[in-house]
Each structure stands twice: as structure tokens, then as C-alpha cells.
Amino acid sequence: MSLRDWFASKRNTSTKLDVSAMNSRLTDEEICKLWTQCYSCHQNIPSKELENNLMVCMHCGYHFRIGAYKRIMQLCDDFQEMDENLFPADPLNFTDTEPYLKRQADAHQKTGLNEAVITGIGRIGEERLGLAVMDFTYLGGSMGSVVGEKITRMIERALAERLPVVIFSSSGGARMQEGTFSLMQMVKTGAALAQLHEAGLLYISVLTEPTFGGVTASYGTLGDVNIAEEGARVGFAGRRVIEQTIRQKLPADFQTANYLLNYGQVDMVLARQEMAPILATLIRLHRQSSGLAPISLA
């Protein structure tokens, strides 16, 4: 299957515009899909142009949130997904206002995703890497057993093939409906990264909007290089919890990418356009200094 076909099979078909139907009168809905209003500067942008600009507003630089498959499409020249057959379970038999199983089914229906992370082996330019990209649209990007398992398996594969690892985080934190199972995924992934570290292999963490809780307190901040995407809010505790605890209003830029940069918590803040070239360069530099040969692209 060609790369284009693979991406086409993953694209949500409801956003595809039927060209022949454009000859007849467009419905209001279709007209709206031709334009997108920027959430930040409120200008109307042609949707196609926004798409070509990596979902970044050309007027103000606002970075729209994007899903995992879109991110992979923007980033990689090639990508082989792994563990697509992992699905969540219900270890606690959990029901709050709705059963957890129903939330899973609804999330799958709404997003087409099986879970909140896509993992696999990718290629950016000449560099091969283990890659995980989280998706906030699936249950708030929450980390449960499947997220932990998929990320761990990807790291173990990178270890075996001596590849660098890049993880794009986007998450509200650990998934409550799996209780302490979710909590332990922080240890599982942390321990896998410990092995990667001891093998001298590079791990780059990219923190995207928003990343909080158990993800920040595990693989999110364990990179040899930690990168925050422009506009991302990243922290451990949520803003509201902190405000309630200290009984003070927080500064408007609290926990934003630049705030983190000023407080020494990230190595750099990158605009989306810079991601692919800088990641490729970082991977190359560390690979070359380690004396690892480039992987043959057979």
C-alpha cells in the first residue's frame, strides 16, 4: 500500500469534499467547511490553506490541536503502525455517570481510534525512529493500560533495533476509570525508558497542547531533549486545583510553553513548522556522535 493510500484510509471520510457535488449548489455545511475561523484571532482562513500550513493560523500563529494521524502525516515521510489490535478493557468494572465500556465505545465511534495513542516506526528524512503520538480527542488523551502497553512495546522495539524514540504527548493525565492500573503505566513506561537510557539511545519528548498529570510526571518529561510546541500548556497539577489550594489567581501565562522555557523546564519551544527538520537534525547529531550507522532504507 502506498503512503498516500495508507493516509487516505486513515483520514476521517466525513471531512472529504465530493468534487462533483461542488458543481451543484453547496449546502451551508459545506460552505462552512471551506473556511475555518481562527480560535485566537478570529480571522476566517480557507481550510485547505490552513491544512497546508500544518493547521497553524497564517495570521497569528495559533496552533490548532491536531489528532495523532494528522501529526504523523505532517511529520513522517514513512510510517509503519504497530499494535493496532490493542483495545481497552474494564478491569475495575467502572461506572460513574456512564459505564466505562460505553465511554470507550462512544470514543471509538466519534474518533475512529481504538485508543489514545498511535505507535509505530517512522522515518523523517533519512532518520528512522520509534514514534508514539497521543490523541486528545480519545477520552482526553488519558493514559490507561493500552497507552502504557503500546508505548512500552514501541520502546522495547526501539531498544531491540537500536532506534531513537520520539513521543508526542497530549493528555489530561492518567485515566481514572482504570484506577491504579493507569497509575502503574507511569512506572512501566518509565522503566522502559530507563532501559533505553542505559542503552545510550536518544529519547525526545515533545509536549503538545495540553499535557498534564501522570503523563507529565512520567514519559512526558524524561526526554534527553524536552520540547514544548508553541502554544502548548504543560504542567502537573491543573490550574484550578492550584488556584483552589493556594487561594490566589495565577498569571495568565502560567504553565504555557514560554513559561516553562523561562523556568528551565524545557530545552526549547518549537513552532510546528520546525518540528520535522529539528527532530531530524537532533536524531542525526546524536546518532553520528554515538557512531551509529544510518539505517538502510531497504
Place this chain on the structure above:
Amino acid sequence: MSDKILPLEFEKPIMAMEEKIEELMRLSQDSHIDFTAEIAKLRSQAEEVRNKLYHRLTPSQKLQVARHPQRPNLLETVKMLSPNTWIELRGDRSGTDDRAIIGGIIELSSGPVMVVGTQKGRGMKENLTYNFGMANPEGYRKALRLFYHAEKFKMPVLTLVDTPGAYPGIAGEQHGIGQAIAFNIREMARLRVPIISVVTGEGASGGALGIGVANRIYMLEHALYTVISPEGCASILWRSAEFASRAAEALRITAQDLLEFGIVDGVIPEPQGGAHYDPTLNAQRILETVEQAISELKAIPNDQLPADRYAKFRKIGAYQEKNAAALSS
């Protein structure tokens, strides 16, 4: 314990029975009437009620026991584990001594052990000193330097965990609380000495994990280990903290639950009613469990302890793998 034990709400029926027994005894003394039979009967009834009650504590009731203001804390416990030796090591060497996390060296029958844990205070003044056992990044960084210290000198590490979680504050975020916890998780996974962790009260989320990655994890009978406090869970999923006891039930956070899930390796029985009823016995039971664990772990070469830890956590997770036929359907 010289202080009178503060009863919890759900213990009131027992308190009522105890008072009745005492009243009868006083009456028996004053009036010289023999109430022995009645007293014995009431005593055995109270015993039965007590047994039933404490064997069937709900998660919310356990939470009250785990958070009891008189529950033995870290400093009290280490002095019972090791009456002759306790040398505290303080500071992160970077500008702070976070008092919410306390560490130092004790001596057990197996030899010196590095103890690190969260410290809750007794009373308001102490709790302000120890920040209610809620640590900042500096506390986790202090813990880490003590872990490295233990590794250098081949001392086993014992962590005692009782915390409502890491402190949610501005300075914590500025100084990287997420990274401090994450880094501790990673480094504890790599440590070349045995690590044993005992959750003695509340084990809350990342705040507990920051000192909780171990070869063996034990919980006291009424201790709890949770990804989020029941109150926090209720306000998010049920939109109101009033549903905290529902959340506590749903989250499956008791020691018995975690043992069943294979997440903890053992449950340490508490004195009836909770550790605060008999701190000495409680410490004795912790000591027995820890010494047994140390002797088992000493059989593993230090270099293989990370692999033992990896295997323990690697298998934790509940998911489904669907085969190709199921996927295409």
C-alpha cells in the same frame, strides 16, 4: 499511647457499648452487686460487633482510618523499627530541605537500611512544618540523592508512603514537579539495591510513585493506593465532591483490591481498628514483613534487581488483543 484514642464516626456504636460496659463495672463496684455475667455478655457482644465492623470496612471508612490524626507517622515508625539507630540525612544540596520527605539510615537485623518516606505531622503546627506530607520537587530530589547514596554503599532502600499527593503550588510547577517525579521513577527502576515500599496510609498518585517504585510493594491493611483522591475523582467524573464515597468504591483502591490485581505483593494486617490502636504491634508487623522481603531480595544479585523490578511492573495492565478476524468484523 498516652493520648486518648479519637473515635471515628463509624466507631460510635462500639464506643456506646464500651461506655455501657464501663458504667456497669462502676455500678458493680459502688453497689457491690455482681454484674460479672452481664459484663461478660456485653464484652463478647462488643467483641463480635468490633470484629464484624473492622473486617468489613468500606473504602470510605478505610480512608478515614488511613487519614486518622493519630495514625503512626514516619518518624514514629522508624524509631520503633530501629530503636538504637536513626540518623536523619537532610537537604537537597540545592537550596532547600523539603520536610515533607524525610530520609535517613536505620539498622535492622539484616544490616543498615536507607529509609525514605513522607512525613505527616501530629497536630496543626507539625503539619505546617511537614506540609501535611505533600512534597515539592525538592523533596523528590532529596529522596533521589539518598537513593544514590544507598546504592553506592549497597544498602537496601525502604520507602514508607503516606501522602495526599505532591503539593499543587506555583513553585512546584516552576521547579518541575512532574519532571522530579518522572526522574525518580526512572532512576528507582535502575537502582542496583533492593527497594521495598510500604504504603502506610494514603498512597496518592504521582506523589506516591515518586518514592514508590520497588521490587516489593506492601500495604497496611487499611491503607489505600489510588491514581486520584476520591474527592478529586468525584468532582471530575460525578461533577461534585459529594460523591466521594461512590468514587472510593468505584476506584478499587483498598489493599485487598490491589493484592487481587497483582499490583501489591502483600497486605500487612493492622491491629484491630487500625494502626493507631497499637503502634508498637503495627511497627512489629511492618518489621517482620520488611525483614522477610530483604532476605528474599538479597538472594538476587544487585545487577539483576532492575530486571526483577521491570518484570513486576511490565505485566501490570488490562487490555485486549484482537486478532485479524475480529478486527475486520
